[in-house]
Amino acid sequence: MTQTATSAPEEMTDLKEVERVLAGDTAAFEGIVRRWQGPLVNMAWRYCRDRARAEEMAQEAFVRAWRGLAGWRRESSFSTWLFALAANVYRSELKHFPTVDVPLEEIAEPASPANQYEEMAEHRRSEAVRRAVLALPLRYREPVILYYFHEMDVSAAARTMVLPEGTVKARLARGRELLRKRFPHLNETGAQGSSAALRAGREALR
Amino acid sequence: MKRANNQEANAEMKHSETQIDAMDHILAAEEEIVPSSGFAAATMERVREEAAAPAPIPFPWKRVAPGLVLAAGVLGWGAWAAVRSAWPALHEFAQSSPQIPVATVPALEEAGWVVLALAVSLGSWMLSMRLVRRSGML
Numbered sequence: 180m181t182q183t184a185t186s187a188p189e190e191m192t193d194l195k196e197v198e199r200v201l202a203g204d205t206a207a208f209e210g211i212v213r214r215w216q217g218p219l220v221n222m223a224w225r226y227c228r229d230r231a232r233a234e235e236m237a238q239e240a241f242v243r244a245w246r247g248l249a250g251w252r253r254e255s256s257f258s259t260w261l262f263a264l265a266a267n268v269y270r271s272e273l274k275h276f277p278t279v280d281v282p283l284e285e286i287a288e289p290a291s292p293a294n295q296y297e298e299m300a301e302h303r304r305s306e307a308v309r310r311a312v313l314a315l316p317l318r319y320r321e322p323v324i325l326y327y328f329h330e331m332d333v334s335a336a337a338r339t340m341v342l343p344e345g346t347v348k349a350r351l352a353r354g355r356e357l358l359r360k361r362f363p364h365l366n367e368t369g370a371q372g373s374s375a376a377l378r379a380g381r382e383a384l385r
Numbered sequence: 386m387k388r389a390n391n392q393e394a395n396a397e398m399k400h401s402e403t404q405i406d407a408m409d410h411i412l413a414a415e416e417e418i419v420p421s422s423g424f425a426a427a428t429m430e431r432v433r434e435e436a437a438a439p440a441p442i443p444f445p446w447k448r449v450a451p452g453l454v455l456a457a458g459v460l461g462w463g464a465w466a467a468v469r470s471a472w473p474a475l476h477e478f479a480q481s482s483p484q485i486p487v488a489t490v491p492a493l494e495e496a497g498w499v500v501l502a503l504a505v506s507l508g509s510w511m512l513s514m515r516l517v518r519r520s521g522m523l
Contacts, residue, residue: 205432205433205436206429208429208432209425209429212425212428212429212432213425216420216424216425216428217417217419217420220418220420220424221417221418224418225415230418233418234420234421234424237420237424237428238424238427238428238431241428241431241432242428242431242432242435245432245435246435304411305411305414308408308411308412309411309412309415312412323412327409327412327413327415330413331409331413355408358408359408362408365406365407365408365411
């Protein structure tokens with residue numbers, strides 16, 4: 180799982196490096212880039228599901244962060260500010276150059292898996308659900324992306340979107356409802372296999 | 386309407402807090418990608434380029450200001466002159482009551498109804514589009 184929250188020592192490190200950058204030491208920004216490249220690239224990946232583009236968007240976010248560092252008012256943590264700025268960059272990038280959009284209606288729910296192909300069917304189902312997220316209207320897509328990016332933390336998603344929690348909750352609920360309508364059999368057939376996939380995913384990331 | 390939506394959202398969130406379903410499992414188990422090895426170096430290169438670039442030239446307000454004042458003055462004077470020359474004609478038009486032939490009155494009334502019907506149709510179309518967009522179907 181991508182690390183999206185910071186501990187106090189990390190926050191202090193960020194703060195020290197920001198101070199150095201603001202004092203004119205451009206090289207100090209490298210520490211910030213190295214520490215946050217994983218989360219920012221992964222966040223961009225969830226917005227576009229295109230590896231090369233995700234890196235381009237994350238790079239743009241870092242450059243904008245460097246330019247706007249003096250504008251960080253320290254009312255929130257550095258990571259909150261950085262994620263909000265990145266979300267803004269990704270949103271406007273995708274508005275100008277959208278990902279290849281497939282209408283939600285055209286994403287078919289895979290048929291019930293036969294035993295011998297269960298793993299493959301499970302993978303196909305997961306891919307279909309993730310593609311369906313990209314087919315959601317942007318106002319519902321972004322809360323869904325950020326909710327799962329922040330490990331199902333609504334307040335973190337709301338801070339990143341700079342929106343009230345209630346608004347994010349409402350949009351998230353609507354987005355999930357649209358997805359559930361698209362995949363009505365997901366809970367009947369997919370829960371067990373998905374649990375296995377989740378466990379496998381977590382194991383792989385350890 | 387908004388309150389009902391919020392209640393629905395809260396109910397949904399309560400449901401999702403207590404029951405992590407298959408969709409949550411799939412979306413939470415999203416694969417992670419590792420940035421390419423040259424990502425940090427490439428980003429720093431761009432940052433250094435930005436840092437080395439000369440500061441943007443400030444807009445030359447001092448040089449432009451006299452021109453702007455002059456242009457505003459010319460426009461203002463032109464508008465004042467135009468209104469002054471058109472004033473007698475406008476005054477005359479306002480004094481005279483329009484003469485509408487009796488034969489054209491029914492036609493004008495019909496045209497009025499057509500315009501009203503078109504406006505109502507446009508309004509209902511805009512309202513339905515707005516509702517559809519809000520529901521997320523578009």
